Amino acid sequence: MDSTRVFRYICRKESEMQSFFSIINLPFVLYVGLGAVMGLLVGSLPGLSAITGVALVVSISYTWGTTKALAMIMGVYVLACFSGSITAILMNIPGAPAAVATTLDGYPLAKKGEAKKAVLTSVVYSTLGSVVGIIALVYIAKPMSLIALHFSPMDYFLLSVFGLATVGSIASKDYLKGLLCSIIGVLFSCVGIDPIMGIPRFTFGIQALVAGIPTIPALIGLFGLSEVLDQLSVDVSKAEMLTITKQKVHISELLRCWKTGIKGSLIGLVIGVLPGAGAPVASLLSYDNAKKSIKNPSVPFGEGAVEGIAASESANNAVIGGALIPMLALGIPGDSVTTIILSVFYIHGLIPGPLLFTETPELFSIIVAGGLVGCMFLLLLGYTTAPLLAKVVQVPRKILFPIILVLCCVGAYANNNSLYEVLIMTIFGVIGYYMKKNDYSPAAMVLGMVLGTLMDNNFRRAASLAIGSENPLANMFLHPITIILLFMIIVSLLSNNKTVKKKIKSLFLKKGKAV
């Protein structure tokens, strides 16, 4: 019996491996490579992050096949998460919020004339983090998705509510504002023809709105145009750029922090799975953990310790795999970038969950293969192009911003070959700018727009099923999964309430004192 099971398992794994390797051909590698170069550039430019890069790629790749689009997106995602560290090390300006922890030791090390060592440490441990994250994705996502097989329409609705309740805290300091953004996003998704009754909703007699608000132009506006508008109002003083001098760095020097790297990767993975926390939290937490646990670092932390770079960079990139797990298994994105990737799924007519693994397993393989090929590009590009990149990031804003603006307009136009979509992009760009300036969360709004239709359909299906039964409330809510989801939503809402937080803190403090 056991040998049969083992044989079946080996056969299954072999066929999975075959389908996995059949995806990786030359065009696939080229698309990931193209995305990787884009990610490297976008991520390293201070102010622009992986979100902007992925949003721009989504606009370009909308008309492509899913394989090409996902390959390129994975390339952008992996490299953009890493490349923020280049400017963090050479300029003391983090290219992305997640690279803040890298500046603490990366810049002091570069100042000592060891910029190459700092950059290579970042490359090696970012790759390690990415690989650990993606391996975890392979083993955790599928079993997690099996839970969704037992979901009723009400459960799907509550799962989306849970996603919105948790995502409210993504990129927004103010939880209530994040929550409001997600609800308004859901409201935007209601505009257009109602999918069940076929009645136009909130179109105000405007013919163009009958088809609804297009997600891609809205997304480009919220993340691309708004970012440029936001950067316009930021005064950037010329920062000193350190150069990478010729220095021999032995591989054993780079690998001596492997324990810190693995620990950081695991921290990043766990933080990535939790919706809302994301890479900035993971890298800071991992850095803090390394600082507390490593008794004898190469040099004290804050003065150029490679352990600090290894800890923050491995955690930062492990978030990629972690954030993709709940996104692929349950449709709940772990961070802002996966929110956009989720929208790509829906745009291509794919629904995350168990069916993704049974009906379209090749898509899961594409994501995994894209991630792993992206890691190879990370190693290759990080090693070879870092000195060149240091010059590219000095491209003046007066040239860079007009290029991004034109790309935003072209991306929105390319969605449907319509100038109306450029108008939508501009409107959402202004909305996004206002949101960023006032601590509202564009990511929460996009998630609301993406999940809105699904929520509406499932809620009404659940309501119509319940009305036909004897006890509607029991029919809707008295199921084990429904109760668990309701509990999770309540916990998510309460954990973001300041009064509750204070009470829990004081409770723990009292207990601590008593002990």
Add this chain to the structure above:
Amino acid sequence: MRFSCREVFMKYRKGTVENSVFAVVGVAVIIGSVMLDNNGSLALSPGLFPLLLGCLIIVISLLMMRRDRKKSVSQENAGSDEKQAGKKWLKVLAFVGMTLLYIPAMQHLHFIIATVLYVCVAMLLLGERRWWALVFFPVAISLVIFYGFDKGLQVYLP
């Protein structure tokens, strides 16, 4: 300590105005939902879900309003912040206006001509004053993007 009407307005303006707008939006959504054709069945009504959303928007805006009333805003920095914010808004408005003009320009002029003008004006607004840069970069950017998308990615631009 006495506050002028303007200062009091400044103090509570932002949060209150924003939250009031959200509350009004919530009310408008509820009215719009109720007015939709319900087709006899409440559960399948296209207005049911937006109705819930409208209620939630009102609840959250009221919660935010209540919370913001407790917060105090520093009066000292308000004036200088206002001036700076005003300047920034002008720059942002100029770019938004330019983008709005770029849309009909793409339709009526060719994409390349409209983009050359758009990039040139954007560079001017961003402080570029070298004449050769104002000619070279807009032309180069427009041509690269046009041929890259049109020929490379098969995205046919206007």
